[in-house]
Structure formats: structure tokens, C-alpha cells
Amino acid sequence: DQQVKQNSPSLSVQEGRISILNCDYTNSMFDYFLWYKKYPAEGPTFLISISSIKDKNEDGRFTVFLNKSAKHLSLHIVPSQPGDSAVYFCAARSGGYQKVTFGIGTKLQVIP
Amino acid sequence: NAGVTQTPKFRILKIGQSMTLQCTQDMNHNYMYWYRQDPGMGLKLIYYSVGAGITDKGEVPNGYNVSRSTTEDFPLRLELAAPSQTSVYFCASSYPQQGQINYGYTFGSGTRLTVV
Numbered sequence: 001d002q003q004v005k006q007n008s009p010s011l012s013v014q015e016g017r018i019s020i021l022n023c024d025y026t027n028s029m030f031d032y033f034l035w036y037k038k039y040p041a042e043g044p045t046f047l048i049s050i051s052s053i054k055d056k057n058e059d060g061r062f063t064v065f066l067n068k069s070a071k072h073l074s075l076h077i078v079p080s081q082p083g084d085s086a087v088y089f090c091a092a093r094s095g096g097y098q099k100v101t102f103g104i105g106t107k108l109q110v111i112p
Numbered sequence: 113n114a115g116v117t118q119t120p121k122f123r124i125l126k127i128g129q130s131m132t133l134q135c136t137q138d139m140n141h142n143y144m145y146w147y148r149q150d151p152g153m154g155l156k157l158i159y160y161s162v163g164a165g166i167t168d169k170g171e172v173p174n175g176y177n178v179s180r181s182t183t184e185d186f187p188l189r190l191e192l193a194a195p196s197q198t199s200v201y202f203c204a205s206s207y208p209q210q211g212q213i214n215y216g217y218t219f220g221s222g223t224r225l226t227v228v
Contacts (some may be wrong), residue, residue, distance in 0.1 A: 104153055
């Protein structure tokens, strides 16, 4: 049972354009959503998060949008840079102890 | 500041062998976690700990054991290794700061384990 779904395994975007990574979830009890970025042979690094009581959170070039009614969130990267090429994981938290559920990831390639 | 350190980075085990994956953090984080990532899959929680002496099972605990005798260390033990345990293992830590909930984990760089 995949509670956090990233349906696009890969995405290619030209440098300078917008990258949009999508994520859907099924568990209504999720109260916090996070995005992680992962380079090969490294651990994931925390990128940005959003509480379920908000619909938008922005941090520099990264913006996360949350649509609770659709159980959908997206990560926007503007402008995209070659260094953004990585695997992006969507994650969500429910309950205590900060346990999170991860999606399978979307591989972003930013083409110079 | 080293963050979360995992050793070894790579290991090949024979079926039935045992080993311990080491994880140490120097950020004084209360919470620590072990995840595994299989090819084409998301990270699955194996075990977690909310403090020294306290551990609990995650989503996929079978075949593994953990202990948390100190705040810094959270080793993962594999007993009787099986090919299904071939995976990349990530240790992570976090600390909910008073007055500001922070759900971002700090991950180690991972241990790639192959069981043959």
C-alpha cells in the first residue's frame, strides 16, 4: 500500500526553465510534508517542508504547494540549474516520533 | 561537524552471515532511524529510536535488531543474512526543537550491502 506516490520516475528540463515535481498521497492523517534531494552515493538531504495547515511554502528557488482536497503536493524549482539534477523524494508524516513515509522518487535532469 | 556517520560504506555478505552496520551522530539528536532503499523503491523504515534505551519497530523490521545505549550511536544488526536484505541502508537523525517543530532528517551517506 503506497501512501505516498510519485508517479513520474523521471523528468528532463532545460536550464533556466521551471521544474515541477508532483506527489500524491492517500493518508488523510498526514500533517507534514517534506521534500528531500538525493545525489548518487550520498544520503538524502532535506530540502523544504510544508505543514498541512498551509498551502504554500517558499525558500529561494524552491516552492512547495499543497492541495489538501486533492491530496496533492508539488515542488517547483525556478529557475532550474544543472546542479539541481538529482532524485527528489516526497515524504509525509503522520503520528508521533517524526516517522515519515517516502515516495519512490523522481529523477530530475536539468539540461544545460 | 560530521553529522551522521555510517560505516562501512560497502559490504558483501554470504548467506547466513551476520554483521552490524554502525551509525553515529554528533548533533545530540534524540531521534534516530534506520531506513533501507531497494532499487526503484522509496525508503522503508526498519527501526527507530526516540532516545537512549528506547527503540521500536518500523515498517520492515524482520531480520534486523537494534540497540541504543547512547544518544550518539544506533547500530543495526543483521542476523542470518539473506539475499532479500541486499539493499542500501541509511541511518538518519532528527531533533524536534522546542517551540519549532523541525521534521527534517539528517541522513548518513549510506551502506551498500550485498548478500550472495
